[in-house]
Amino acid sequence: MKWIGMHPGQGSQEAGMGKELLENHKELLVDSFEDTLGWSLVDVINNADNEEIKKTNIAQPYIFAISYCYGLETIKNMGEPAALIGHSLGEYTALALSGYFKYADALKVIAVRGEEMQKAVENSNTGMSAVLTSDLKKTLEEINNLNSQDIEIWISNYNDASQIVVSGNKDDLEYIKLNPKSIGAKRIVPLEVAGAFHSKVVSSAKAAVQEVLNDIEINEGKIPVYTNFDGKQTNTGTIRNSLINQIDNSVLFYDEILNIEKELNPDLWCHIGPGNVTAGMVRKSISSKEIKVINSLESLAS
Numbered sequence: 001m002k003w004i005g006m007h008p009g010q011g012s013q014e015a016g017m018g019k020e021l022l023e024n025h026k027e028l029l030v031d032s033f034e035d036t037l038g039w040s041l042v043d044v045i046n047n048a049d050n051e052e053i054k055k056t057n058i059a060q061p062y063i064f065a066i067s068y069c070y071g072l073e074t075i076k077n078m079g080e081p082a083a084l085i086g087h088s089l090g091e092y093t094a095l096a097l098s099g100y101f102k103y104a105d106a107l108k109v110i111a112v113r114g115e116e117m118q119k120a121v122e123n124s125n126t127g128m129s130a131v132l133t134s135d136l137k138k139t140l141e142e143i144n145n146l147n148s149q150d151i152e153i154w155i156s157n158y159n160d161a162s163q164i165v166v167s168g169n170k171d172d173l174e175y176i177k178l179n180p181k182s183i184g185a186k187r188i189v190p191l192e193v194a195g196a197f198h199s200k201v202v203s204s205a206k207a208a209v210q211e212v213l214n215d216i217e218i219n220e221g222k223i224p225v226y227t228n229f230d231g232k233q234t235n236t237g238t239i240r241n242s243l244i245n246q247i248d249n250s251v252l253f254y255d256e257i258l259n260i261e262k263e264l265n266p267d268l269w270c271h272i273g274p275g276n277v278t279a280g281m282v283r284k285s286i287s288s289k290e291i292k293v294i295n296s297l298e299s300l301a302s
Contacts, residue, residue, distance in 0.1 A: 003268040004260055005074065005081040005097070006282070007067045007090030011191070012275030013059050015050045018066035020297055025069045028103060033065055036107045041065060056194065060089050060114040061107055067093040067273030068103060074272050074294050077301075082264050083224040083233075085256050087278055088157075088198070089113075091228055091246065098221035100239060105216040109243075112212045116205035117247065121195025128156060128167040128196060129177060130189040136161060138184040146182065151175060153183075156198035158254040160281040165251075167196035203248040213240045231255030253278075257285045270294055 022029055022042065033041045044053065044062060053059050067086075071093060075081070084094035089110065096106040133139040143153050143166070151172050157165035166173070177188045195201060218236050227234045229242040231252040260266065268290045271279040276293045283291055294300045 001268055002082045002266045003270055004266045005084045005270050005272050006278035007086035007093035008273045008275050008277050009088035009090045010059050012277055013053050013063050016045060017274045019045050021069045029065055032104050036104045037061060037111055056114040056118040060110050064093055064110050068096055070294055071097045071272050073300055080223055082266055083260055085226045087253050088251050094225045098223040098225050099219055100221040101216055101218055109212050113209050116208045117202050120202040120204045124195045124201050125170050126196035126201050127170050127173050128165055128191045128193050129173050131164050131166055131185045132187045133162055133185045135184055142183040154199040155250050157251040160254050160284040162284050167199045198251055200248055206244050206247050210244050226256040228252055231259050257282055261286050
């Protein structure tokens with residue numbers, strides 16, 4: 001069976017997630033994690049509440065580490081996938097599982113990425129909102145029209161055929177929330193995030209991420225990985241540029257889904273990691289496909 005592995009980004013976390021992995025993945029979740037980042041993931045798993053793990057510096061390494069271990073378990077159980085993808089942070093999970101870089105090196109980059117992106121949005125008075133639409137083309141056109149009228153809205157994520165995520169100044173986001181028809185939307189849902197990620201607001205984070213990416217070794221991956229930046233397969237020559245530009249450009253997850261469907265025509269799409277968000281994105285984009293959610297060892301066995 002030809003299958004695709006998909007890994008979630010920030011927002012999928014929940015308190016206590018991954019506790020069942022500690023016994024079989026102690027080297028990764030305890031030893032390597034603490035040696036690399038200098039703090040205990042075990043303490044977070046056992047003691048942190050949902051509010052604590054919303055913090056970017058905790059959430060991103062936590063989600064990555066848990067998703068990576070569930071990925072290892074899935075590959076052991078199902079064999080290698082035809083390709084891997086990840087949503088924003090999840091792209092690092094895909095790349096590490098493929099072998100483009102080591103687990104510990106991915107943690108180093110993620111730690112810097114999270115800290116710098118958080119710094120960039122502090123006191124920016126910006127936010128993000130999910131936009132649900134039945135006519136994506138019309139919604140994109142209306143956003144362009146608003147941008148020519150001094151209401152500045154940026155598209156941070158193209159998630160699926162009926163949803164994008166936009167970012168901008170909080171006043172402008174409030175305007176479209178109260179006037180969803182102004183952008184041809186059915187509904188607009190504010191997101192609980194610190195600011196306008198994947199927009200020009202976080203461009204200042206790129207230099208520090210580039211520096212740490214330049215310091216780690218990039219190897220040939222053994223599994224194809226499609227990237228958020230352009231929706232295409234990455235390679236050792238483009239990977240750094242893609243990851244750096246992912247920071248302040250739109251996440252083209254919908255493009256990745258369509259490109260994989262066209263090029264690989266897989267039988268099964270698997271969300272691997274906490275939550276189930278990427279499964280929903282595929283379901284809304286190519287509803288005829290079989291979809292599986294692997295967010296626990298029990299779900300892997302079922």
